[in-house]
Amino acid sequence: METEKRSIQREALAKLIEQWCREGKRVLAPRKSGDKVDFDRVTSLSEVSFDHVQTVQSPKSAVFPRVEELFSFRSADGQVEVRDRELDILPETVVFGLRPCDAAAFAALEAIFNWDAPDRLFTARRARTTLVAVACSRADEYCFCTSVGGGPGAVAGSDILLTDLGQGEFLAEIASAKGREMLQAADSLFGPALDADKESRLAKPAAVFAADAVAAVLAGLFADTAFWEEQSRRCVGCGACAYVCPTCACFDIQDEGGASGKRLRCWDSCGFGLFTLHTSGHNPRPLQSQRWRQRLMHKFSYMPERQGVLGCVGCGRCSRGCPVDMNILEHLRAIAEARP
Amino acid sequence: MNARDVFKPFLMRIEQITEEAPDVRTLRLVFQNEDEGRGFIFRTGQFGEYSVFGEGECTFCIASSPTRQGYIECTFRKAGRVTSALAALETNETVGFRGPYGNVFPIDQWQGRNLLFIAGGIALPPMRSVIWNVLDLRDRYRDVTIVYGARTVADLVYKRELQEWAGRDDVKLVTTVDPGGETPDWQGEIGFVPAVLDKLAPASHDTVAVVCGPPVMIKFTFPVLARLGFAPGDIYTTLENRMKCGVGKCGRCNTGKHFVCKDGPVFTFAQLQEMPQEY
Numbered sequence: 001m002e003t004e005k006r007s008i009q010r011e012a013l014a015k016l017i018e019q020w021c022r023e024g025k026r027v028l029a030p031r032k033s034g035d036k037v038d039f040d041r042v043t044s045l046s047e048v049s050f051d052h053v054q055t056v057q058s059p060k061s062a063v064f065p066r067v068e069e070l071f072s073f074r075s076a077d078g079q080v081e082v083r084d085r086e087l088d089i090l091p092e093t094v095v096f097g098l099r100p101c102d103a104a105a106f107a108a109l110e111a112i113f114n115w116d117a118p119d120r121l122f123t124a125r126r127a128r129t130t131l132v133a134v135a136c137s138r139a140d141e142y143c144f145c146t147s148v149g150g151g152p153g154a155v156a157g158s159d160i161l162l163t164d165l166g167q168g169e170f171l172a173e174i175a176s177a178k179g180r181e182m183l184q185a186a187d188s189l190f191g192p193a194l195d196a197d198k199e200s201r202l203a204k205p206a207a208v209f210a211a212d213a214v215a216a217v218l219a220g221l222f223a224d225t226a227f228w229e230e231q232s233r234r235c236v237g238c239g240a241c242a243y244v245c246p247t248c249a250c251f252d253i254q255d256e257g258g259a260s261g262k263r264l265r266c267w268d269s270c271g272f273g274l275f276t277l278h279t280s281g282h283n284p285r286p287l288q289s290q291r292w293r294q295r296l297m298h299k300f301s302y303m304p305e306r307q308g309v310l311g312c313v314g315c316g317r318c319s320r321g322c323p324v325d326m327n328i329l330e331h332l333r334a335i336a337e338a339r340p
Numbered sequence: 341m342n343a344r345d346v347f348k349p350f351l352m353r354i355e356q357i358t359e360e361a362p363d364v365r366t367l368r369l370v371f372q373n374e375d376e377g378r379g380f381i382f383r384t385g386q387f388g389e390y391s392v393f394g395e396g397e398c399t400f401c402i403a404s405s406p407t408r409q410g411y412i413e414c415t416f417r418k419a420g421r422v423t424s425a426l427a428a429l430e431t432n433e434t435v436g437f438r439g440p441y442g443n444v445f446p447i448d449q450w451q452g453r454n455l456l457f458i459a460g461g462i463a464l465p466p467m468r469s470v471i472w473n474v475l476d477l478r479d480r481y482r483d484v485t486i487v488y489g490a491r492t493v494a495d496l497v498y499k500r501e502l503q504e505w506a507g508r509d510d511v512k513l514v515t516t517v518d519p520g521g522e523t524p525d526w527q528g529e530i531g532f533v534p535a536v537l538d539k540l541a542p543a544s545h546d547t548v549a550v551v552c553g554p555p556v557m558i559k560f561t562f563p564v565l566a567r568l569g570f571a572p573g574d575i576y577t578t579l580e581n582r583m584k585c586g587v588g589k590c591g592r593c594n595t596g597k598h599f600v601c602k603d604g605p606v607f608t609f610a611q612l613q614e615m616p617q618e619y
Contacts, residue, residue, distance in 0.1 A: 070347045073393045078433035080351055080393050116602065117587040120345045222596075222616055250591030253347070253584045259394040263347070270591060276582055276618075279420040282555060284581060284595070284618040294594070294618075302597045 003155055003175045004183075005193035010168035012189040014045035017096065019186055026091040028062055030055045030098075039095070048097055050164065053140045054315060058246030059095045059102050063125040064109060068265045070121065075259035087124040094182075096132045101145045101313040103133045103157035105246035111307040112249045121265075130178050133158040139203035142316030144329050146207040150313055153202045165196045208329060209336035211300065211310055217338055218301045222293070227338065231331055232292035234324040235271070241318035241328075242269035247299070247311050250275070270294045296331070346587050349391055349436030350376050355411060357431055360497040361490075363418040364462060365427060366403065369435055370411045381440075382406055384447060384473040385466070385578060385606045388439025389586050390414055392425035399583045401605070402440060403465035405472035412437070415465040415497060441586040442605045445470045445576060447477075450548050454483040458561060460533050460553030461490050464497050466578045466605075467552045471505075478510060485512040485542055489533040489557075492521035514540060534560040544569035550576045555619075562609055572610035579605050579619045595619050 008016070020027050021043050029048045031040040037052040039059050072083045095102075106126070113122040136143075136152035145151055155161045159179035163171040172190060174183050183190060221227055242248040252268040255261055268275060271291050277283045285291050299311030312328075319327040352369035359365050371377030383406055391397040398420070404413035418427040429435065447470065455474060459467045467486075474481050486505060490496045496515065505513045516529035516536045529536045533553065549570050551561050558577060565575055581593035581600040593600035596616045607615075 071345070075393050075434070078430070080434040080436070082348060082351065082436075084345065084348065112589055115588050117346045117589075119589065120347075249589065251584065251589070253397060253590070255391075255394050255396045257394070261394050263391075263393075263396075265347075268590070270594075276592060278580070278582055279423070280554075290618070297596075298591070298594060302594065305597050306599075 003173045004180070006172045006174065006183065007165075007191040007194045008162070008170050008172045008189060009191065010045070010170070012191075013162075013170065016186055016189050017042070017045050017048075019189075020094050023185075024092065026093045027096055028059065028093060029096040039098075042096075050097070050134065051138075053136070053138050053143070054099060054317060054320070056317070056321065057244055058105065058315065058317060059098045060105065060109060060246050060249075062093050062095050062129055063106070063122055064113075064249060064267075066267050068121060070253070070263045070265055072262045073260065085121060087120070090124055090128055093125075093129045094132055095129060097134045098131060099136055099315065100133050100152060100154045100156075100158065100161065101143075101150050101315040102246050103131045103161075104145075104150050104154065105313045105315070106131065106157055108247035108303070108307075108309050108311055108313070109249055111303070111309045115307055130159045130182055131157065132160045132162065132179075132182070135161060135163040135198075135201070136203045137164060137201055139205040140316070142319040142327065142329065143203070143205040143314065144208055144316060144332075145314035146205050147209050147329075147332070148211045148310055148312050148314040151202075152205065153198055163198050163201055165194065165198075165201060169194070171196055171198055205314075209333050211312075213336045214300045214332055215304055217335055218297055221335065221338060222297065225289070228289040228293045231334070232289040234326055235288050235292050236324055237271050237273065237288050237291065238323060239269035239271045240321045240323060241295070241326075242271060243267060244317040244321045246313060246315055246317070270298065296335070300332075347438070347585070349389070349397075349438045350380075352412075352435045352437045354429055354431050354433050354435060360415060360499070361495050363427070364415065364495075364497055365418075366413050366415040367426070367429075367435065368404075368411050368413050369437060372434070377410070382412070383440070383444040384470045385445040386440035386442050387466075387586070387601075387605055388412075388414075388437050388441060389583070390422075390426065391436035391438075392422055392429065393434070393436060395425040396422045397436070397438075397584070398422040398426075399580075399586065401466035401469065401578065403468050405469050405476060407473055407476035415462075415468070417462050438586060441601055443603065445473075445550065445606055447474060450474075451480045453481065454543070454545075454547040455481055455485070456542050456547055456549045457484075457486045457488075458533060458537060458549060458551045458553070459486075459488045460557040461495060462497065463552040463554065463557075463580075464488055467550060468498060468501070470550065475511070482546075483512065484510065485514070487514045487516070487533060487537055487540065489516040489518070489529075489531075489536065490521070491518045493517055493523045493526055495521070532560070533557050534564050537561060538564050538567075541568060544571075544574075548574050548576065552578055565609075572613060573608050575609035576606060577609065577612070579607060581619055
């Protein structure tokens with residue numbers, strides 16, 4: 001679909017959010033809480049943060065909650081009754097104010113959850129989710145979207161992309177059928193396209209490496225044990241990088257509540273030793289260096305080859321969130337420059 | 341879109357429980373919903389996720405042959421939380437089952453060839469499915485040889501079936517136990533599976549080998565088969581990576597670019613040589 005350009009004033013944007021809330025939509029947006037900014041449910045524009053670089057958590061929980069009930073069950077006298085989740089009650093959701101990198105990350109999640117056997121809950125949540133992103137006017141030293149095919153004003157993945165043009169005015173790029181539907185439901189709030197220079201409003205994160213170069217080098221680096229030991233020396237295996245990552249989708253399945261309880265899907269991480277540990281004690285990836293290698297290989301080599309999409313959008317959250325200051329950008333630059 | 345939720349298990353009734361060895365038992369499971377049972381088709385080599393509601397799921401191959409219809413069987417050792425709960429269930433109680441998942445032993449391609457099955461310990465179950473499958477279609481295959489070992493005589497599983505195979509003139513069965521694992525009346529071999537295989541020295545000409553066992557047994561069996569002249573593409577095994585979803589999403593069984601749950605669990609030694617040793 002060709003992107004349609006319109007504009008919207010800040011006051012109209014406030015009305016738009018109120019309209020969504022009136023329509024019963026759940027609006028998730030970056031909201032300041034103490035010294036952190038994170039996605040939370042909002043009911044007015046005044047609650048939304050615009051001046052942050054990036055939220056701590058990604059918006060993936062809108063479609064892939066940290067803990068999701070797959071179904072519930074009741075057991076009595078050895079007989080079991082399984083109760084499906086009701087999909088109709090899942091909320092219509094607008095994720096507002098996410099960054100273009102985050103919007104792009106939904107393509108990676110879709111590739112994983114719809115690979116071969118479509119995931120019913122994910123698909124239902126995704127179908128009810130509209131992404132209204134805000135382009136980045138600032139980047140920090142952890143941002144690297146331009147190295148992985150994205151950009152601070154990239155439209156791909158967003159249903160509507162807003163760019164702050166100053167003086168309370170936003171450029172609105174309508175980029176999908178869902179975005180158009182949203183526009184049509186509130187057309188009077190949008191103004192005509194403006195003759196504005198979007199590019200001059202955007203941050204300029206430098207492209208540091210080429211993702212396809214990383215993929216090409218990685219294949220030959222797998223067996224270089226010393227390289228991976230060096231790369232992962234500081235890693236404490238806490239899994240924070242996976243939890244804040246907008247594309248990490250590995251999960252665990254657990255039961256809770258006893259014989260009449262729930263089966264749950266919970267976020268998990270390949271960085272944990274328990275992730276692959278067999279009951280026998282055998283572990284295919286017993287070393288943290290192997291687990292770090294798995295994280296990078298999966299995102300930059302296996303996913304492009306198997307699912308046709310990179311597992312990284314350059315949001316930089318893993319680096320900002322790492323308790324031992326591992327900066328993935330430095331690691332990827334080292335890989336791109338390695339000559340195995 | 342009324343497709344069945346991939347995570348929703350079929351409800352199965354435990355029809356029969358067989359004690360195989362200490363802490364090892366086989367459950368025969370039948371579909372509680374007959375329509376679901378009629379629509380269920382699997383092929384040998386495939387696996388499933390078995391669950392005890394309230395405890396969780398665990399992954400086993402389907403240990404019965406697709407030629408034996410109306411039920412599926414799984415054999416497991418009581419080891420962790422879910423298998424302990426499974427072992428505590430009684431006949432007529434309910435087990436969840438999702439599947440069948442994964443690829444298959446290409447038994448159609450093996451027609452007209454000799455078959456050599458090599459298994460160790462609790463790894464006989466995946467092999468039992470394919471063994472019964474080919475024995476039920478016996479005239480399609482030439483010589484069938486089974487080499488099976490366990491730590492002790494007590495640890496040998498499927499003892500009744502081992503007897504049945506030993507009694508057949510169209511099957512050659514060699515059983516072995518680790519040194520010290522024999523009983524006074526033990527008639528079989530004494531020694532580790534790779535060593536017994538080396539001594540047996542089966543001909544590799546026009547023969548397919550299937551190897552299932554603990555990682556250490558597999559590691560030492562491949563070189564023996566190579567010495568005997570088996571081509572890497574004629575040696576099959578089934579990997580047992582830890583899994584949760586079984587459908588290529590949860591990430592656990594990812595080994596190189598492969599997902600054991602989707603691309604496997606059946607691989608040839610030729611394929612394994614191209615994969616990182618993360619299994």
